[in-house]
Amino acid sequence: MVELIQFYGAAAVAIGACLLVIGQRNPMHSVLWLIAAFGALASLYIQLDSPFAAVTQIIVYAGAIMVLFLFVVMLLNAPREDVPTAYGPSAVTLTSGPRKVFALLSVILLVQLAWVLATVGRQMLDTSPAVVAPVQSVRAIGQRLFTDFAFAFEVTSVLILVAMVGAVILARKRA
Amino acid sequence: MSAISTFLSDYSMILGWLVVFGIAFGGLQVAAAVLVYFERKIAAWSQQRIGPYRVGPVGLLQPVADIVKLVFKEELRPLAADKWLFYLAPVISATAAFAAFAVVPWGAPTTFFGLLPNPLPLQIADVNVAILVIFAITSMGVYGIVLAGWASNSKYSLLGGLRSSAQMLSYELSYGMALAAVLVLGNSLSLTEVVDAQQHWWRIAGIPILPGWFVFPQILGFFIFMAAGIAETNRAPFDFPEAEQELVAGYHTEYSSMSFALFFLAEYINMVTVSAVATNLYLGGWHFPGIPIWLGWLVWLVKVGALLFFYIWMRWTLPRYRYDQLMAFGWKVLLPLSAVNLLLTAAGVIAFS
16 A cells, blocks of 8 residues: 555656656756656665665766756756747647657657557566566675676776767867 | 553554654754854864853853844845745755765664664664665755756856856765775675674784774775765865855855755755764764663764864864865865775775685
């Protein structure tokens, strides 16, 4: 009973926050609602018995990447969005070309999502300790990360290093 | 009476937890008030004057006077400031400061002298990944400062907010690496287990000479952690973004009355949290050779108090770093030192085990 309340509460916050991300006029508010959505996702991870995934989500995604998003939105001074039409602002009509394409893509996505949920979504996941333990404790995750997935780990660090070096070079003063 | 006693015995663990929660939450607020008083007293003593002495005996009611003044001040907001973000920013700062303390234990699990059936851990949330949770919530505290700088819609605030958040992000790296070095020594992410791993004695040739606290093998790590912690809480000598002579008052220029009080509350609670985590990780938490374990919370309070005294002493002794010196220190000195510390710790653990 308590788990149902926890799950539906976190899911409602996540869905509501994501809808508000695209529904805000002020881009700063959109960024903040996205951070709230990540908080709800972290809560869902905790309910799935993966505290490490939850905390890593907060540290990396909500705590570092979104701060950089916030810096960019602040410093670029993105203006408020007002949809100009002949009848007044923020009238959402499907009259222009891009809007028709977006509507079609959204319908395709909804159909795919419904199909996946109807076929796979009804199966219960395997929650036996043999399957769950290797992805649950920090020690187990660390062992697999540095042995089975060591190559992916090293390549990812080189990738991040390349991004950092590129940023430093781009921001350098032209002597 | 028997109905009350059965109710108490059925729900005793929950009631015990509520008592622990009340002690921690109330204790933090009392700690903020105590810190306000001692900050002014220690500042006075280092400047060879007396400090507050008129309000109450030895000036002990001065924090009460300060709070009353702040409550009755006028609450101002610049008209062009974003109303939601302006009032949300101090709330985020204060909430993150309080939430980070939720996973810090302040005593050994106790049954309150037999009143409870099982030992109750003296922390609000006993999670396995406590060290990471503290790191995560400290990262969320940056948002309060960024939003305060932006939402005030003033040049001084924006510059102060940007500089302050850049400083906090830079010093979080060394903070995390110093935490990782303690993790290697303590072999666990849970704060209770790290404290219990410090119960032994460091021996040379079999003779115990030092209590088993992690500060002795990790003196460099302790220095890095305290320096990064002081920079994280924006205290001197790293308080350039809020220095009065430089940026008027940085990101909290436009705040007054209770919002300003919330920022200051957040700063003091962050100080308490950093000192509490340093005590648990490096100074052995509630263990002291010779003192019984049920008095451990008193030992813990004394250690945290010593670290807070060190914090306040540093503020009134050292001149502040200029902003570029501050960032250079964080990236070019502390970060390589913390990486070297981590490597040496890992090598030492493998060599001596």
